[in-house]
Amino acid sequence: MYRLFILLILLIFTASPVPAGMSAPKTLKDLHFGEALYYAFQGDWFDAITRLDTELAQHHGLDEPERDTLYYHINHAEFAVGDFELAYRMHQRAGRAITAVIEGNVEEPVRNEAIFRLARIYFQKDQPANALYAIERISGTVPPNILDDLAFLRAQILMANGRYAEAVRILKDLQDVKSLEGFSTYNLGIALIKDGKELEGRQYLDRVGRINSNDALTMAIKDKSNLVLGSKLLEEKNFEGAKEALDRVRLDGPFSNRALLGSGWADAFQGRFERAMVPWSILAMREVTDASVQEAMLAAPYAYNKLNVYSKAAVMYGSALENFETELDKLDESIKSIREGYFLRALVREELKQDANWVVKLRKLPQTPETYYLLELMASHDFQESLKNYLDLEQLRKKLESWEGDLDAYEDIIEQRRAYYQPLLPVIDREFRRLDSQMRLRLEQRDRIEKRLKNMLVVPRPDYLATSHERIFGGQIGLLEKELANRGTAIPGGTETRINRLKGVLHWNIYTDYDRRFTEAHEHLRDLNHEVDQLKRQYTAFVRTRQAATQSYEGYDDMISRQRFRIREARETVKELMARQGHMLETMAVNELAKRHERLAEFQIKARFAMAESYDRATRIQNQERDDQ
């Protein structure tokens, strides 16, 4: 039932096929975009928009966006965010987002697709002049995948602007497009009728009325076409034609009740009351809150009256009266309950949202008269939109409430971190400063060594590479020479020779081993560089961790208090809007139910008089028969 109801809603307010939904890129490069799609595919528009907005903002803030993975999907993502906003009924923002694409530096097909989407928003928001202005800006190359949809939208916009002849020309070209099957023909029929070509228009409506398809939406437009055609013919007293069209409406479709009622009348107006009883009897068994069913309750005994079965008619009027009384009581209860605020409370019951059939389930809940007529109320576009807004506001209210709790938790975390880090950090910083100065000293030494080794490549200095033993040994020889010189006497020849030999050995070793030592020194420097690199990594890791420690509890206060303020403000606004939107819903509901009440009360009066008249006639006939006997 709910699915049929949705179809009905779709078809009452638009004769368009459902637009091709969003799709994921064939090869997904950006996981965050994929995440936004994950939420969007589940109809969770709020999270989808939040995630994609964040991702887009980060992308646009990059110095080199072409290196970002979203770059591969940027046009898709820009359109997707517009689609999400549209689905979340944020038409203004969606319009702005798409306008930004149009005004941006984009290729012609992308620009044209953006204009197409903008025009569709205007059309959906009942702004046909703006839609026409937008769609007329499309020129040049159009993406092939939107060609048919664009032509169809153009025709619909032209129709909305009263330019039927132009719409007819476009729609005639779309007759073979499979994805628009039924819809293009139906619209063509309506456009022709509005253009004054009544006969030709009806032929197209008749053609839609005979389509065979497995597609639920195509079948629904077929039903709608038959209902429109049947109602027109009925008004013109072409009862035979009307019946043929109305009988083509499926018995389980969203328009079946109205078609059954009309089909009965088509027979009744031709005096075929027995045949009229067939659709009316079917109708009388259906949900009593439906207006067509209520009418059938009066129409059926009327037919019996015409068939001179007055007693049966009187009994049926009696039954109708009982039903009307019950329904009037229910309407009274519903109105009272709505006025007492139960309606809004029922609408936001969380457990119901788990069930796609929740609108129907609400009706069946015991002790909830406030929602008994909800299904009927949902037939109105304004009511539906207001209800969606109310439910969205309720979702926002819950989010804001939960975020305030999150902020409390964040503050707790920050306080705990502060309590942990603050006593530790001064000691750590002191130790770090000591190690830091040591490290700097060693690094300077290393730099000096490197510089010296580089110079030695140009000017070899073997003495720089003498070992410590050699240095000590050389020093001792120098001291010995100095001591001997200080004695003021001639140095014994043997001693001088020995000193010179030792100096020679030392010199020999240092100079002949220089190349090996030089290579070894470079190897040591390389090893040192490795150690220094590791040291620097550790140093950087420490600095980062040290910074992270501070950042884990500092610098949040302003942000949190700003968020708290914004949340508080938003909660106030949501509360006020919910009250206003709720009041509007209640008013709409009460107004509609009051009208129903008024109408049923009229039916009740008529049924009462008709029942009395039927009883009179039945009694007269009985008396006459008795007299005749």
Add this chain to the structure above:
Amino acid sequence: MFCCVRGIFLGISVLVLSVAAYAQEISKEQIKGLDEQVQEIKTDVLGIAAELNQLEEKLLYPSNTQVALFVSLVNGETFRLDSVEIRLDGKPVAHHIYTFKELEAMQNGGVQRIYTGNIQTGGHDLEVSITGKSEGGGDIRETGRFSVNKNVGPKIVEISLAAQSITFKDR
């Protein structure tokens, strides 16, 4: 009596026009005005959500320790994924049982962020186990292992699931 019938007959058109009828009592302007205000508050709350996300990320998952695991289905996979369990360094960090809507979203190409957490730089063991049903109704149980190497920046790992295999990709 016939006037009663005519009255009923007129009811058909009354029904058709009933939508327009009560719109007169609550004007289109009122509905539109309120709708625009609802759109505005949605924009404000979306803005708050974006800032809170940034705050949450900065506070709870700083980039030097952040790791995020994403789960996707391989293109064209139609097996029924029932659950995914994830262990990081031997500890269970995520366990998700899929609803029909979630599964459908993934089959359409959506990607689920199944876990966001913090790990230190260096190597970590990642183990992913899935359960599900094949198209033929047979049970599917798969486990895949992967080594995550965490550097200074945020670590992102994509886990692609198919009926026969689990593949990992560093991002």
